[in-house]
Amino acid sequence: MRIYEIINKKKRGHELTAEEISFVIKGLGSIPDYQTSALLMAIFFQGMNAAETTALTMAMVDSGERVDLSSIEGITVDKHSTGGVGDKTTLIVIPIVAALGLPVAKMSGRGLGHTGGTVDKLESIPGFQTAIGGDEFLNIVKKHGLCVVGQSANLAPADKKLYALRDVTATVDSVPLIAASIMSKKIAAGAECILLDVKTGSGAFMKDLEGARELAKAMVDIGVGCGRKTAALITDMSAPLGRAVGNSLELKEVIQVLSNNESPKDLYEVCTALAANIVFLAGQGTIEECNKKVHDAITSGSALKKLADMVEAQGGDRTYIEDPSRFPLAPFIVEVTSPQKGYISEMDTEGIGLAGMDLGAGRETAEDKIDFSAGIILHAKTGDYVEKGQPLATLHTSRSASVETATKKFLNSLTFAEAPPPQRPMIYGNVGFGL
Numbered sequence: 001m002r003i004y005e006i007i008n009k010k011k012r013g014h015e016l017t018a019e020e021i022s023f024v025i026k027g028l029g030s031i032p033d034y035q036t037s038a039l040l041m042a043i044f045f046q047g048m049n050a051a052e053t054t055a056l057t058m059a060m061v062d063s064g065e066r067v068d069l070s071s072i073e074g075i076t077v078d079k080h081s082t083g084g085v086g087d088k089t090t091l092i093v094i095p096i097v098a099a100l101g102l103p104v105a106k107m108s109g110r111g112l113g114h115t116g117g118t119v120d121k122l123e124s125i126p127g128f129q130t131a132i133g134g135d136e137f138l139n140i141v142k143k144h145g146l147c148v149v150g151q152s153a154n155l156a157p158a159d160k161k162l163y164a165l166r167d168v169t170a171t172v173d174s175v176p177l178i179a180a181s182i183m184s185k186k187i188a189a190g191a192e193c194i195l196l197d198v199k200t201g202s203g204a205f206m207k208d209l210e211g212a213r214e215l216a217k218a219m220v221d222i223g224v225g226c227g228r229k230t231a232a233l234i235t236d237m238s239a240p241l242g243r244a245v246g247n248s249l250e251l252k253e254v255i256q257v258l259s260n261n262e263s264p265k266d267l268y269e270v271c272t273a274l275a276a277n278i279v280f281l282a283g284q285g286t287i288e289e290c291n292k293k294v295h296d297a298i299t300s301g302s303a304l305k306k307l308a309d310m311v312e313a314q315g316g317d318r319t320y321i322e323d324p325s326r327f328p329l330a331p332f333i334v335e336v337t338s339p340q341k342g343y344i345s346e347m348d349t350e351g352i353g354l355a356g357m358d359l360g361a362g363r364e365t366a367e368d369k370i371d372f373s374a375g376i377i378l379h380a381k382t383g384d385y386v387e388k389g390q391p392l393a394t395l396h397t398s399r400s401a402s403v404e405t406a407t408k409k410f411l412n413s414l415t416f417a418e419a420p421p422p423q424r425p426m427i428y429g430n431v432g433f434g435l
């Protein structure tokens, strides 16, 4: 087999065989980067069908270890969100489903750029450990029903190599490549049921609904092709989710939702829908019954207790969950007021994420340190009417010198109008339930 012929075949729009795809993935590192890059560009323009995308996923899964969850009793479940600003859904959804008897052995990423990572949010709790190895990881899941650790480097290592090349060759935004990248890590992580939360809007990878549906379908096809129960919800990311952006600020909002205490409506709606659909996918009743179970897990306090149990099992201080006022506040807390009256008609979610980064809430390179207390609390969102001088947001930071730039970036992210904008749904639809 010759890589030249494989590139040429894809360039002309032909289907690659599973053997050809496996040859490329096994050869990463020995095949020159310029040839792999040429193939990635050919895939970007010619696409891949479901069989090719599944073969690519499986070749990447086979490049590393698989997590064996067979010793865990019950139906193991996992979720993946394609990410966004203020996206703290994992930390709300997994304690709910764990409280309902569905074990979650979760590997999560760190944040890079304008989006935050679940692992960073959890590390804002003193003592919390995310570098937990094989047996201990499984033991915590067996005992408490959930555990969240950092993504293991041994899971689908080929994806890491391929992603590094995609990142510098402008081939990240290809549906088959994104789908195979995400699903290789999900399949290797071992859960029986996988619910995908595919975001659409100004803060998402997929800015438009059509692209989000295409990505959702590609990922669901891979999951089903690999023998996992897989489905997706398409949810809105045209504004930050909830009101908090930034690590400990978001964790406090998670606790607010799980305490059923003035939850932001959008965040509550998305999280309860995700949780109910996981429970449904795992065959625990009709969707109405699953919705009720999810609601009960919140109102009874059992989901919040699960989160505290997990925090303690992973070395963290559970009193931060029981009393979130313990999280330290940033030294500089500055209010941003509205420069005009009117309706907020649009929010550039990515711009708000970038303002949060200026304040210290995110990292530009993988080595950057995060300021856990930094971030933004939004007081008004898309569709709200504000008067001139009314508070729009509160900025939290240790970097007083960044306040001016972050304020400008934040205000530039907002569009005002005289009339209210059309209402956007939080959930656009689903893929894979056959509904």
Ligand code: URA
Pocket: 163, 172, 177, 178, 179, 181, 182
């Ligand atoms: N997340 C991933 O893990 N891979 C991609 O290609 C895009 C987002």
